Amino acid sequence: MPPFHRLFLLLALLALAGCAGGSAREVAQLRTADGPASIALMPLDLTLTRRSAGGSEHPVADWTLAAERNLTLALMAAARERGLRLQPVRHDLWTQPSLRPLHLLHRGIEGAILAHRFGDSRNRLPAKAGPLGWSLGREAAVLRAYTAADYALFVSLDDSYASAGRKALGIASLLLVGMPVSGGRQTGLATLVDLQSGAVVWARHLDRSTGDLRQPAAARETADALLEDLPQ
């Protein structure tokens, strides 16, 4: 197949991908001593990028900083509406050497959930078809000591936007050869960890070509989409 055919096949597949996602819930209700469950919002793992005409992604600092602020506030408001107490932890939490193993372990779990739960169906594991079954283990208690919360909410999001050059390329491609070029994408994973048992009790995957974390109102929409079926 000539290379440009391959390219267009790829572009067509990307365009078809449109919007995907899903969630998995282990508990219907959060465990509380009294009153609303307290959830610590872990430092957001967020990168906003600009996609060049060629398709490479380049982090954009001011967008990312604005998005951190917008999404933090939006998540807190969305949680409040659901009757949950969401408390952000200090943003430099992970520089603590004692927390490093937990941070790395959670990242590994995120990768595993993305690959084997929400990813390509060929990577689905038969043993992971039912309950989520991922856990940080009892060491999650270390985080509990740091945050004084019952649960920890982790959010990792990549949010990309087409550059002017990529938009122009898209138009040229449509006009000249009738093929669309993929634009920006919002992909991410939210996980809720029970800090007593370490178990991941809820996970939600977002993968869509809409959303704009640079704007407070649109960030609220993303927060609602992320927390859609969070147990209460």
Add this chain to the structure above:
Amino acid sequence: MNRLPLLLCVLALAACSAGLEPMAPQARPALADDEAGVWLAADRAEHGLQSAPHRVRDPALNRYVQGVACKVAGTYCGDIRVYLVREAGLNAAMLPNGVLTLQTGLLLRLADEAQLAAVIGHELGHYVERDGFAQMERARQLGDIGAWAAVFGAALGVPGLDSALETEAALDILAFSRDQEGASDVFGLERMAAAGYAPQAAVEVWDLILAEAGADGATPADRLLATHPLPEDRRERLNAAAIALPQPPEGRGRAAYRAALAPHRAAFLADEVRLRQPTATLRLFRYLAERDGLDAVLAFHWGEVHRLRGWKDDRRKALATYARALALPDVPVETHRSIALVRRALGQWRGARFAFQRYLAHAPDAPDRAIVEAYIAEVL
């Protein structure tokens, strides 16, 4: 197909993207700049380094190396943050935000402060010239050209235009990186000379790299040379420039360097042994012994390479090397244990028992005392 249009594209690009202004001291890119995104990624990598378990935290060694970095960096002193990373092998890297990582394997290999200054000067060049960002920008521009070529190639019915450009782009990036490395060599040389170090030390660092490049398998130098393409004349050009500069005989800082490294040297040697690349490690140890003389700590680890390789002649060679260690002052106590293990493997029970006993006599609180006692009982 005709390569002329491609070359014209790439040449046009080279002309229009030439030259970023050097980074000013105590500067940061404005938040809205593209470069700030590169810094953001580097800042995150730095956060990771801060909690990394393999970071060397010894304040004395960090203070010393940061001090040398400041001497070389001059007005950029406050912009460069040194992170010592516990890893065998020879490498150093500069992140766009001024994070300078130095592998401990590099510290082990350098002879003196002037050589360290040469490495730091070279890496400083990457920071001041904003090489990381420049390279990313160039790759992005080449990618953009490729994407447009794909669209126009399809529209005009010229298949393969984009893939031909891809090859061109890959070669261009290699050449671009090579130019950056050459420029950083010159920058570093001038910096270290201005700080009062002997410029010839920079050439010696190259000799060190080349001495390792010929070793077997995946040598530590391979990884470095993979990102630092080496034209035949890079060392020679550096040499010609260094010879033209004054060579202050007091500009070596050998004693200070050796003293700063001394508390860690045994651990860094052990890291090299643990790589299990015996041919490369033996070559390195031979080089170090020829350059600095053989001391007991180096001799012990040399013996360890033979013991752990365990080829036909290695046990005999290990014993001979341990014997040389024993004849030198300040022999590591572990030498006795290693002698015992080799003799035990050779079935020399009396010799093994004797050496185990000497090990315990020298290290009565050894953490492996119980197992050594079990060995002694076994070879009685």
